[in-house]
Amino acid sequence: xxxxxxxxxxxxxxxxxxxxxxxxxxxxxxxxxxxxxxxxxxxxxxxxxxxxxxxxxxxxxxxxxxxxxxxxxxxxxxxxxxxxxxxxxxxxxxxxxxxxxxxxxxxxxxxxxxxxxxxxxxxxxxxxxxxxxxxxxxxxxxxxxxxxxxxxxxxxxxxxxxxxxxxxxxxxxxxxxxxxxxxxxxxxxxxxxxxxxxxxxxxxxxxxxxxxxxxxxxxxxxxxxxxxxxxxxxxxxxxxxxxxxxxxxxxxxxxxxxxxxxxxxxxxxxxxxxxxxxxxxxxxxxxxxxxxxxxxxxxxxxxxxxxxxxxxxxxxxxxxxxxxxxxxxxxxxxxxxxxxxxxxxxxxxxxxxxxxxxxxxxxxxxxxxxxxxxxxxxxxxxxxxxxxxxxxxxxxxxxxxxxxxxxxxxxxxxxxxxxxxxxxxxxxxxxxxxxxxxxxxxxxxxxxxxxxxxxxxxxxxxxxxxxxxxxxxxxxxxxxxxxxxxxxxxxxxx
Amino acid sequence: xxxxxxxxxxxxxxxxxxxxxxxxxxxxxxxxxxxxxxxxxxxxxxxxxxxxxxxxxxxxxxxxxxxxxxxxxxxxxxxxxxxxxxxxxxxxxxxxxxxxxxxxxxxxxxxxxxxxxxxxxxxxxxxxxxxxxxxxxxxxxxxxxxxxxxxxxxxxxxxxxxxxxxxxxxxxxxxxxxxxxxxxxxxxxxxxxxxxxxxxxxxxxxxxxxxxxxxxxxxxxxxxxxxxxxxxxxxxxxxxxxxxxxxxxxxxxxxxxxxxxxxxxxxxxxxxxxxxxxxxxxxxxxxxxxxxxxxxxxxxxxxxxxxxxxxxxx
Numbered sequence: 001x002x003x004x005x006x007x008x009x010x011x012x013x014x015x016x017x018x019x020x021x022x023x024x025x026x027x028x029x030x031x032x033x034x035x036x037x038x039x040x041x042x043x044x045x046x047x048x049x050x051x052x053x054x055x056x057x058x059x060x061x062x063x064x065x066x067x068x069x070x071x072x073x074x075x076x077x078x079x080x081x082x083x084x085x086x087x088x089x090x091x092x093x094x095x096x097x098x099x100x101x102x103x104x105x106x107x108x109x110x111x112x113x114x115x116x117x118x119x120x121x122x123x124x125x126x127x128x129x130x131x132x133x134x135x136x137x138x139x140x141x142x143x144x145x146x147x148x149x150x151x152x153x154x155x156x157x158x159x160x161x162x163x164x165x166x167x168x169x170x171x172x173x174x175x176x177x178x179x180x181x182x183x184x185x186x187x188x189x190x191x192x193x194x195x196x197x198x199x200x201x202x203x204x205x206x207x208x209x210x211x212x213x214x215x216x217x218x219x220x221x222x223x224x225x226x227x228x229x230x231x232x233x234x235x236x237x238x239x240x241x242x243x244x245x246x247x248x249x250x251x252x253x254x255x256x257x258x259x260x261x262x263x264x265x266x267x268x269x270x271x272x273x274x275x276x277x278x279x280x281x282x283x284x285x286x287x288x289x290x291x292x293x294x295x296x297x298x299x300x301x302x303x304x305x306x307x308x309x310x311x312x313x314x315x316x317x318x319x320x321x322x323x324x325x326x327x328x329x330x331x332x333x334x335x336x337x338x339x340x341x342x343x344x345x346x347x348x349x350x351x352x353x354x355x356x357x358x359x360x361x362x363x364x365x366x367x368x369x370x371x372x373x374x375x376x377x378x379x380x381x382x383x384x385x386x387x388x389x390x391x392x393x394x395x396x397x398x399x400x401x402x403x404x405x406x407x408x409x410x411x412x413x414x415x416x417x418x419x420x421x422x423x424x425x426x427x428x429x430x431x432x433x434x435x436x437x438x439x440x441x442x443x444x445x446x447x448x449x450x451x452x453x454x455x456x457x458x459x460x461x462x463x464x465x466x467x468x469x470x471x472x473x474x475x476x477x478x479x480x481x482x483x484x485x486x487x488x489x490x491x492x493x494x
Numbered sequence: 495x496x497x498x499x500x501x502x503x504x505x506x507x508x509x510x511x512x513x514x515x516x517x518x519x520x521x522x523x524x525x526x527x528x529x530x531x532x533x534x535x536x537x538x539x540x541x542x543x544x545x546x547x548x549x550x551x552x553x554x555x556x557x558x559x560x561x562x563x564x565x566x567x568x569x570x571x572x573x574x575x576x577x578x579x580x581x582x583x584x585x586x587x588x589x590x591x592x593x594x595x596x597x598x599x600x601x602x603x604x605x606x607x608x609x610x611x612x613x614x615x616x617x618x619x620x621x622x623x624x625x626x627x628x629x630x631x632x633x634x635x636x637x638x639x640x641x642x643x644x645x646x647x648x649x650x651x652x653x654x655x656x657x658x659x660x661x662x663x664x665x666x667x668x669x670x671x672x673x674x675x676x677x678x679x680x681x682x683x684x685x686x687x688x689x690x691x692x693x694x695x696x697x698x699x700x701x702x703x704x705x706x707x708x709x710x711x712x713x714x715x716x717x718x719x720x721x722x723x724x725x726x727x728x729x730x731x732x733x734x735x736x737x738x739x740x741x742x743x744x745x746x747x748x749x750x751x752x753x754x755x756x757x758x759x760x761x762x763x764x765x766x767x768x769x770x771x772x773x774x775x776x777x778x779x780x781x782x783x784x785x786x787x788x789x790x791x792x793x794x795x796x797x798x799x800x801x802x803x804x805x806x807x808x
Contacts, residue, residue, distance in 0.1 A: 037532060037576045037770055045534050120545050122537035173578040189577055190588065190758030190766070191661060215660055217756040221643055222659050226756075229650040229658040352769070382526025382771050389535050390527070390542075399535070414539075 026210040028473070028490065029231070031223045033238030035190065035216040040172035041159045042114060045122045047402055047483050050159045051237065052193055052214055055484040057097075058162035058178030061088050061107065062153055064404075068312045068481035070153050074102060074163055074179060074202075083148045083435045090139040094202040096165045097183045104141040108133045109166045111143075126155040148433045150440060154405060159483060181207035181488040191216065201488075208475065208491035220354075227253070227468060234469035234476075236485060240354060241299040247468050257301060258465035258478040261310045261404040264302070264355060266347075266363060267397050267457040271418035274343055275395070281455040282323065283333035287370035288363060289325035294461050297358035302461035307448040308407050310462055312481040315444035322452045330370040342371020345395040349376060350384040355463060356398040363398070392416045400463045402483060407444075410451060419456035502795075506788050513784040514566070514777065518559050521768075521776050527551075528575055528771035549575065562777065571781070572774035576767065581778035584763060591661050591759035592752070595675050596744045599683035603744075604737065607687045611694025611733075612721065618699060626691060633688025638747055642681035642754040649677060659756035678755040682747050686740040693736040697729040704728070730801045738794035742787040 036049040041058060055063070063073035072078065075088035094102040111133055114121045121127075129149040134142045145152060155161065168177040175184055179202065182195035195212040215232055217223045223238045227247075239247075248255045268275040268284060275281055290304040303311060306319030334342060347364065349356040357378060364374040374396065379387065388394045394416075401409070411428035413420035424447060431443040465480050475489035529545040530537075546552055565572065571581035614626035650658035656677060662670035701707060702725060710724045711717075749761030760779060767775035798805045 035766065038578060044532060045537055117544065120541055120548065122533045122541055124541065125538065188663075188758060189579070189584065190762050191756070215756065217659060219754050219756075222646065222754050222756060225643070225646045225651050226658040226660075229646075229654060231650070231658045231660065380526070381769060382524070382531050385530040385535060386525050386527050390530060390539060401535075 026208075026492070027213070028209050028211070028487070028492075029213045029215060029233050030487075031217045031226055031232040031235040031238060032214050033216070033218050033220075033223070036193070038173040039176045039184070039187070039193075041162050041176070042110075042119070042121055042164075043173060045160070045403075050483045051485045052195075053176055053178075053180075054159045054162065054482070055180065055486040055488070056182045056195060056212075057176050057180040057184055058164060059180050060157055060159075060161045060163060061090075062157045064154075064157050064482040064484075066477045066479065066481070066486070068314065068479075070157050073157075078153070084145045085142055086145070086152060087136075087140060087142045090141070091202055092139060094179050095200045096168075096179055097177045097198060098165060098168065099200075100165055100167075102163065102165075102179055103138045104135045105138075106165055107141050107163055108135050110163050111161070113169070114160060121160060123158070123160050126158060126160060148435055150432055150435050151405065157482070182212060185211070195487075203488070207488045209487065212487055230470075233473060234467060236467050239466060239468060241301040241464070241466060244299065244301060244466055244468075252471060253468050254471055254473070256465065256467040256469070256476055256478055258467075258480065259303065259311050260402070260463055260465045260480045261312055261483075262400040262402040262463040263305055263308060263310055264359065264398065264400040264460045264463050265308075265457045266359075266460060267394075267399070267417050268455075269392055269394055269396070269416075269418055270420070270456050271392065272395060274337065274339060277337045278454060279333045279337040280339065283330040283337065283370065284367065284372060285323045285330075285455045285458050286326045286333065287330035287367050287372060288458055288460070289366055290320070290460055292325075292366070293359060293362045296362040297355060298461065298464070301464040301466060303464070304461050305459045307451050307459055308401075308410065309444065309448055310404070312479055313405065315441050317445055317448055319448060319452055323455070327370050334371060339371070342373060344373045344375070347374045347376050347396040347398065348379055348384065348388055348394045349398050350381045351378050352381040353400065355400065359398050359460065389416045392418050398460075402463075404481065404483070407447060410447075410456065417456050419454070421450065421454055421456075424450045424454070502792055506785075506792070509788050510781060510785060514563065514781055515559065517777055517780045518562065519555065521771075521773050522555055522558075524771075526771050528773060531769075531771045532575065562774075566781070571778040574767075574772055574775045576770045576772040576775070581774050584775060585760065585778055585782050588758060588760040588763050590664055591675070591757050592745070592748055592761060594671070595679055595682065595748060595752075595757065595759060596741070598672075598675055598679035599686070599744050599747075600737075600741055602679055602683040603687045603690055603740065606683075607690035608694055608726075608733075611691045612698055612726065614691065614695040615698035615702060616721070618702075623695075626695070630688040630691040633684050633691075636684060638681050638685055639750050639754050641684050642678065642751055645677045645681055646755075659754070661757050661759075674757070678751045678757060681754070682744060682751045685747070686744060690733070690737060690740065694729070694733050697732045698725055701725045701729045727801060731798060734794055734797055734801065738790055741790050745783055745786065 032051060034048040036052055037046050038044055039049055039053050041049060041053055059073055061073060061075040062070050065071045074091060074094060076091045078086055078088045080086045090102065090104060096102060111127060113119050115124065115127045115130060117124065129145045129152060130143055131146045132144040136142060162178060164172060164178050181198055181201045183198050185194035185196040187193045193214045197207055197210045201207060217226055220238055220240050223235050224243050226232045227235050244255055247253050268281050270276060294300060294302045294304060304320040306322045309316050347360050349360045351357050360376050364376055367374055388397050408428060409415050410419055411425045427443055427447045427450060431440055434440045434443060467476065472493045473490060474493055475491050477486055529542040529549060532545060533542050573580055574584055577584060610626050614623045617623040646658050649655050656673050662674045664671045707720060707724055710720050748759055749765050752759040752762040753765065763775065764779040
């Protein structure tokens with residue numbers, strides 16, 4: 001026994017000597033919670049895929065920058081005189097990771113492919129307005145639209161519009177090739193993805209890192225431990241708000257708290273009683289104390305909102321105070337709707353997204369006070385997609401809508417909200433063909449007011465961007481106006 | 495013996511057939527559509543429908559099963575919907591993590607549980623016995639994932655001796671690989687060790703009460719020989735039975751521990767595949783695990799013959 005104890009002591013004493021040396025400063029190890037379900041941005045809209053590939057490996061003609069503005073990217077400029085024909089002038093000398101130069105024919109191939117239903121692009125609607133694509137020369141390409149489409153440039157900046165070489169189309173899912181600042185080094189499935197510097201990147205001086213390793217650590221406590229043990233340099237997604245206050249006090253780390261486009265909502269099934277009655281939907285909205293929800297479920301991180309449009313959107317209007325917490329009014333509205341004693345409802349949430357369960361628990365407690373008795377049913381994500389999102393088989397549900405510019409969901413009566421307002425649909429249609437910024441803004445304000453009035457869902461809060469990095473790292477985006485995690489400017493301070 | 499082996503092989507094939515059919519049906523009747531999971535909530539239902547069609551999920555389930563079975567019989571387990579890689583290759587790529595992890599946990603379990611159980615039985619109703627039982631009770635009471643987090647906190651965060659998670663890979667050397675799996679193996683083996691301590695103690699206690707042990711002692715045989723030759727060997731049959739069952743449970747336990755320690759093993763592959771409704775992978779991993787457990791049981795049965803020559807399978 002004594003021998004064993006001695007051996008253990010010796011082994012424990014030697015263990016630190018065997019620890020690996022610290023990583024060179026040009027490398028970065030980041031933790032992400034979810035492994036991408038494939039790396040093809042033209043096949044999956046998964047944010048885990050975009051977090052690795054979008055902006056880092058593959059890029060589009062135009063880009064939503066860190067301030068939310070659409071800026072020229074692979075195209076050095078664009079021109080339109082009638083808002084129906086857009087001509088893009090490609091940057092010269094941009095090379096794909098396989099060494100070949102990007103030409104206009106590549107752009108045509110990519111967008112033609114996105115428009116082809118056979119390729120199963122996840123968002124073909126983004127290209128429906130295109131009637132023709134004309135390659136004028138190697139560096140000039142014109143898109144002719146069927147009609148004026150206000151979101152055309154935005155659609156060309158989306159993750160599904162990234163440009164890749166046609167010869168790499170069959171390997172996009174596992175070995176994507178693009179023009180981005182990093183090339184795919186390796187993907188060890190289940191463990192990590194390694195990106196390596198693209199020395200021929202078309203933006204001089206970028207990227208600043210030689211190597212980026214994404215480590216998949218799904219458990220938040222394990223992610224925190226990895227950060228504290230120094231095994232990862234940054235935790236990008238996966239740390240909960242409960243971890244932040246402590247980390248903010250820790251001098252080894254810097255905490256980034258920013259805005260996102262992820263609006264967390266509680267949807268009411270507008271086609272199912274009692275939520276068919278607008279008075280009931282308004283009562284539920286008045287029965288919710290949103291600042292308390294943010295405090296209780298998110299440790300105070302997250303911005304209270306009142307409509308769909310997020311604060312990073314140029315047409316954002318702060319409507320968080322439009323239907324403030326008013327339990328007396330909620331009870332009165334319920335009585336008027338024929339529910340003086342309230343009613344029972346089931347709230348379906350997917351625990352894969354931790355905030356949905358926590359938010360649901362706070363909401364259930366608050367709504368009970370106005371007579372709405374909620375039973376929380378936790379279902380797995382695959383089931384949520386089938387039962388709630390596809391079949392609308394639910395009373396209430398909570399989820400974050402991460403997509404930017406997604407007000408169009410309220411104009412689709414078949415969407416899982418089952419919200420069907422002719423007035424809203426008319427306004428949305430008009431906004432889609434209105435390119436004048438002032439007029440479009442007015443339409444967006446009207447749409448938001450309409451939504452507040454109809455209360456098809458309760459807009460709760462914007463899920464905050466919570467990232468923690470080691471001190472000495474700089475260049476991360478504070479806010480996330482696009483579903484990307486741009487690492488091109490990230491560097492260690494010398 | 496030959497006839498026995500032939501019977502066991504037939505039973506093995508029948509078990510795999512049954513398991514594969516059961517899993518095939520269960521994963522397909524589960525609510526949740528692989529096409530929807532692939533395109534996510536941002537995609538359109540029309541695209542999901544087209545994807546479902548191209549994945550062949552609209553065909554009758556029996557047709558799908560027959561096709562899968564015929565390919566599986568030829569060693570082709572299909573292609574992962576999520577990774578676009580052959581399932582067989584995926585499973586093989588995860589084995590260098592899960593197999594050593596399970597073996598390390600099993601070795602740890604045997605190396606700790608047998609001496610401790612033996613010691614407790616020898617010190618029956620004395621302080622050593624009570625202490626061993628309290629320790630094993632604690633081992634049973636602590637969930638593996640929590641033990642894992644505590645180990646990470648102590649050895650990675652505070653002491654910085656080992657990495658908090660992830661797998662260094664065998665290509666970087668034997669020690670880095672072993673070191674990555676050390677804490678997970680301890681956490682994984684903790685519960686099973688505690689159970690085996692109790693099983694060993696109980697089995698050894700039964701044998702120690704046997705007349706032949708008393709006779710051996712009366713003949714003046716040394717206590718070490720009494721324990722090693724007369725007691726332990728006779729006590730091994732129930733211990734091996736329990737240990738055999740535990741090996742299967744270790745593989746199941748790896749699912750949670752691989753997530754806590756972010757290890758790219760078979761368990762995490764299975765968990766991710768279930769979440770993503772990656773049916774070919776779920777099917778392939780289940781079949782592999784079922785085969786392994788059947789083989790372990792078979793090995794345990796053969797071990798009985800070695801331990802007790804009176805046992806015959808004819």
